[in-house]
Amino acid sequence: MSDITVRALGENEWEQYRSVRLNALEESPDAFVATADEERGFEEDLWRDRMRRSQRLIAEQDGAPVGVASIGQARQDGEKDNERVAELFGLWVAPAARGTGVASQLVQAGADAARRQGRSHLAYWVGADNGRAVAFASGFGFRPTDSRRPMRVKGEDDDEDEVAMVLPLGEDRGVPPL
Template sequence: MSTELRVITGADWEAFRAVRLRALADSPDSFGATLEESASQESSLWRERAGGPGPVVLAFADDSTVGMGGLYTPDETGDVFVWGMWVEPAWRGRGLASDILRLLLDQPAAQARPALLHVTQGNDTARRLYERHGFVGTGETLPLRPGSTVLIDALRRV
């Protein structure tokens, strides 16, 4: 079965919402948001997030989404931020996360500026993926979300 990677628009918000909620349910310690808070968000917010600022990539297989990743490209900083990387468990180990990350990093904003991301401590598979794409640890460690005992490491690609 093959996959199609696509940079989505706000019109694709329902597919984005569906895969994001599955990701939050599957890997709650990999995201700063929680399933509960995300599930209650209005459709207008989902539409806005799907449309930018910065590309959101979804991976499609048949009629379902099987992976995602985003690139936040704020005007006010010199960096871009990779966020929301996730692949459906049945699709892991096939290079899909690498394909999503490569597409995000090939975007013009990512080509022109350093990229940052966070990875949960202990998620060695994800960390190795990011290191293969040129990310290195910055030495900065943060809680996953306020009050969390789960820690994340900041990585940078220059």
């Protein structure tokens, strides 16, 4: 197996992000709030706005995309920005690349990007009952917080909650409010 590389996409690479995002929505529809049908109809301006709003990371193997993640501004109290905290979201790995370390590389690249932005913590929301996701995040160093919200992705159990897990990026080991 050849090496996996992770890089940030620029605004002008919106079409590449769109392609990977739509692939993720089609392959794992239960993992996202949006649907491929909804996003397929988005115009170029909306995709470019997304590229400006958050940093998009792509994992590639032999030049082909095998994963994607985004780093954006964390929010607290519903709408208020928490300037110290970045949020990891939209993490997806192609089925053929799962279990090869791609997700870890994307998370590490996200943590590095957040650190370069001067952030003290990286937040990642996971299903409270999703043992695999909680174990992955915990193994990476994320710690669960008291912050909960209703699951944004609706499935069989609409009563499920998401828990905010936080990764300290520097010396501040405390948990910021989310």
